[in-house]
Amino acid sequence: MNISADRVKELREWTGAGMMDCNKARTETGGDMDKAVDHLRKIGAAVAAKKEGRATKDGLVYAYIHPGGRLGVLVEVACETDFVARTADFQNFVKDIAMHIAASSPIAVRREDVPADVVEKEKEIFAAQAEASGKPPAVREKMVAGRVEKFFQEQVLLEQPFIRDPKLRVQDLVTAMVAKVGENIGVRRFARFGLGEG
Amino acid sequence: MNISADRVKELREWTGAGMMDCNKARTETGGDMDKAVDHLRKIGAAVAAKKEGRATKDGLVYAYIHPGGRLGVLVEVACETDFVARTADFQNFVKDIAMHIAASSPIAVRREDVPADVVEKEKEIFAAQAEASGKPPAVREKMVAGRVEKFFQEQVLLEQPFIRDPKLRVQDLVTAMVAKVGENIGVRRFARFGLGEG
Numbered sequence: 001m002n003i004s005a006d007r008v009k010e011l012r013e014w015t016g017a018g019m020m021d022c023n024k025a026r027t028e029t030g031g032d033m034d035k036a037v038d039h040l041r042k043i044g045a046a047v048a049a050k051k052e053g054r055a056t057k058d059g060l061v062y063a064y065i066h067p068g069g070r071l072g073v074l075v076e077v078a079c080e081t082d083f084v085a086r087t088a089d090f091q092n093f094v095k096d097i098a099m100h101i102a103a104s105s106p107i108a109v110r111r112e113d114v115p116a117d118v119v120e121k122e123k124e125i126f127a128a129q130a131e132a133s134g135k136p137p138a139v140r141e142k143m144v145a146g147r148v149e150k151f152f153q154e155q156v157l158l159e160q161p162f163i164r165d166p167k168l169r170v171q172d173l174v175t176a177m178v179a180k181v182g183e184n185i186g187v188r189r190f191a192r193f194g195l196g197e198g
Numbered sequence: 199m200n201i202s203a204d205r206v207k208e209l210r211e212w213t214g215a216g217m218m219d220c221n222k223a224r225t226e227t228g229g230d231m232d233k234a235v236d237h238l239r240k241i242g243a244a245v246a247a248k249k250e251g252r253a254t255k256d257g258l259v260y261a262y263i264h265p266g267g268r269l270g271v272l273v274e275v276a277c278e279t280d281f282v283a284r285t286a287d288f289q290n291f292v293k294d295i296a297m298h299i300a301a302s303s304p305i306a307v308r309r310e311d312v313p314a315d316v317v318e319k320e321k322e323i324f325a326a327q328a329e330a331s332g333k334p335p336a337v338r339e340k341m342v343a344g345r346v347e348k349f350f351q352e353q354v355l356l357e358q359p360f361i362r363d364p365k366l367r368v369q370d371l372v373t374a375m376v377a378k379v380g381e382n383i384g385v386r387r388f389a390r391f392g393l394g395e396g
Contacts, residue, residue, distance in 0.1 A: 059394075061267055062270065076270075078394070085267070189391065193274045196255060196257075196276070198387045
């Protein structure tokens, strides 16, 4: 029960959900932590949906350099106003994103940003593997689709499990921050340089 | 004469040329600062040429974020050993390069890194301008070649005039650092994010 309370507190900090929402989530879900998390996520998502499409003209360009200077990340995260960009909440969020990119090495921000030839190459490999299985075509097709889905979830920033809490995807973090600061927020672009990897 | 001495000292710091070389350069060039600079540059270039092609497996990934967090640069600069990468000389050099990139916004490290379609587009614009001049074809051709050359010198990192001393190109700075630390050095890649410019 202590663990649950801590987790709810943690999530409350991320989602900015009120104490009442949190208590309600805990009561309604009978203390089931996963369900409570889902519930709070939905509250965040509902708030975030309302902010979608709003112009993000401000934000931060931030860099994380791993100690030793052999790995670095540059990231641009957009929000609507300078006011939010200067808050500690937003700045910590941007730092988390940069450190996540350093650790998890995504290949793009969104699925649609992955170059078509990269996706094609992966599909070919998966198709060859499926063919080797000797299963019927319909099954093989599903195998390939499943592997492509997994590839995106592992390689695309917003779909990756967040390093500091793998139960959340990075997109959940973005959604939570939108709900918390009340502005539309977007990870625009990043660069990740590992020494000698370029 | 004081100014000359200061300039030679400054160049001596950059090139790592010895006091004897500097005195010689000043005597031989009769105090003509430009010629002395050229002379010292040649000394540096001769040393650097010997290091060319040597493997650069070490180096630094460094970031410069402009105050306010609306502009950031990530750069990878390679050298041969960890020993050099950890020296203040190399680290200050890398900082200078990053700040130069922030200020001068190059589009690529080298000429050959500029995408072919970008060069083509520029050539078309220059050709149209030349045609509008009404000059004969041979002259127009030279006009276009001259403009393309200027385009590279303005847009390519290693050919740009160094912000802190426009008499030097960034390549001169690299050459000087090679001569100074005695290792091959190369600017591998950079990313420059201006808020909302992506």
